[in-house]
Amino acid sequence: MSLTKYLWAALGLALGLIAQPSVGLAQDCTTKIGAVLPTSVDWGRPIAETAQFAVDQVNAAGGVNGCQIEMVLRDTQVDPKVGVDAAKALVDLEGVDLLLGAVSSGVSMPILTSVTVPSGVMQMSCCSSSTAFTKLAEEGKTNGLWFRTFATTGVQSAVAAKVARDQGFKSIAVLYKNDDWGQDMARLIAADFAAVGVEVTASVAINDGQPSYRGEVTEALASQPEALYLALYPAEGTAAVREWISLGGTQKMIMANSLKSDEFRDNVGLQYLGSALGTDTASPRSESADAFRAAYIERFNSEPNGPGLANSYDAAMIGLLAMQAAGEGASGAEIAAAVAKVTDPNGTPITADTEGFAQAKEILAGGGTVAYQGATGDVRFDANGDVSAPAVVWSFNESGTQEVEYLSLAEVDAFIASLK
Template sequence: MNGLKTSALAIGVALGCASFGTEAAAQDCTTKIGAVLPTSVDWGKPIAATAQYAVDIANETGGVAGCQIEMVLRDTQVDPKVGVDAAKALVDLDGVQLLLGAVSSGVSMPILTSVTVPAGVMQMSCCSSSTAFTRLAEEGKTNGLFFRTFATSGVQAAVGAMVARDAGYESIAVFYKNDDWGQDIGGLIAKDFEALGIEVTAQIAINDAQASYRAEVTEALKGNPQAIYMALYPDEGTQVVREWISLGGTQNMIAANALKSDEFKENVGMEFLGSFIGTDTASPRTDSASAFVDAYTARFDGPPSGPGLPNSFDATMIALLAMHAAGEGATGTDIAAKVGAITDPNGTPVTADATGFAQAKEVLDGGGTVSYQGATGNVQFDANGDVSAPAVTWVFGADGIEEQKYISLTEVNDFMNSLQ
């Protein structure tokens, strides 16, 4: 466990190892779960490693429903076709009933509609934020099989509008990735800007893997905006910003969390990012969230600074506890039906460590429910599998990504209501 010994959470892991090592050693069965995550990109590797970290904690307590867990990981390459093929292989060949992922909404959506829902497999995403999932659930088309520990795009869109308002920008051009996620957040933030009286001079769709985005940038420059907003991933974001700066565009930039990447910072250059402000959802300021940071830092020799890491941890822990509650041989539908027993606000509070995982299993085995207290706080899902969350703004600093401002859940909700 790489010397996990300094935090309360880590102590729990150590206790879990001591208490449950005999049970784990006696096991002779393994249950596979699937994970479809973008490990070929720099910000995707830590998300997958964090999911594996949660699996390791579960296994240290004796596993799930009497068996050790093997997480079979496949790379999506942030590509819908690759992601669907990976998910099909995990479901059809490996027989998984639980699938973790994906990250991009544009990858998660086709996996949900063409793989997991038809197969009756539960899908738990750490990081997909499109409101299209909410609408699909409201229409009864997810069959209750989809959950996500990341708040919807509406939160980041609202916070991006808040940043523009506070900066005094009167006109903004919006660049968005031409997929489910980008179209969703791009449309939401344009409405939020307009609700604040900020002119949206252009809404420019950015497609994957073009040789150049000069035509798109030239079109956006025609409106002479005071700032730009970007809902892009690092590859396209880097190229758009380079073109934008080279053609004389402003350095006033606001961006969604997909650009929370050292790769993006290094490829663009800090000299061009002095007026850049990013947004992200955030973990609440709770003891459980702080304990996760301490334990993660000890495990990985550094704090969780990339996007989606607390969400990945909680998604995996909750899904595994639901699998335990569902019992040996559970189907995806069985597992999904037990998520409420893990996130019951009236259940027994359990911590997100080996001791808490073991305690949760004991309570669940006795017919009780638990209230999981994790890296993103006291997780609770609504009827559509959605969660709410606080938010942060962040900037690129010389030593990495630096939090600029924390915005509480109450502040986020009040501001979103004011935009209606």
């Protein structure tokens, strides 16, 4: 071949490669997902960091459908209006088809009804437990776009009733946050406590941002309860409990998982919380949960003791697996439909880490399905996007919290059945 013909052939080959963007350039792309989480509060930041941990592991496995994942994070401040504005920005401006969040049913609900469902975006929450979502799904109003890795308020309410019964309480007053989650908790608690013979002497709503809760606390105290149940978040919980203690209220308390916070413990004072017991959903005693704990300690140099951490990890990982299963350029509805392919009890079991995600990609590419085994165990969603879970009773100590009692999924289900 002459030099001139050789140069023309080489030029033709080069132009041919340029004309095929899939050659050598397939990895040079980014896909955005959204996250609306309360990073401005101390217990919210670790939830967001844990979601990013899952994203980092997926990117180490080559990303999703050949592209690296960028999690665009917006702070909700646990405020419904701020949360809706943040979600709209992620959907309308960033063009995300998968949204992680939010924390608090009172924030997740308006995002679901006014942003993700109208826009056809899949929403996966780590930390929203209201049974109102179940009802909405049963009515066909979520369009199959809603999932959550946190069990419903029914679990926490039932376990709280068990704690009250086991402690021998005969009467209890309830202070609850005046939002979707708190109202749901108050309704369920009234029924569950009655089922175990505990009288709810008063059920008082607590609103955000008040300078004092003396009036509400005085109302609850006037009913002369033997104990106090708290379905509040740390900010208003701290203020309400300080008022309660200062007015001579009992230190016998039962707390929802929302108060599993160093901020709450430190601002109230551990000396006033020695008789307080909390409830929470729990990771199962399984190899996958143990593996997550070990990986979390290696990454963050601390135990994953905060609320919603394991749930946040699983929400992010399952969402990204579903994106992989749905294929490049999939819509929110297509991603949601693919969740079944990655949480299939008959699929190939995969671990919740970089290696597991890489294995899942090969299986899905071959037309198979996978059974995700994650930080909260073998996650399985029902038709409404709900999961069930084991539970734990906990108390505060100087380093954070400690487990008092563990209830397996079978024990939780059996106790809930006994209440009915």
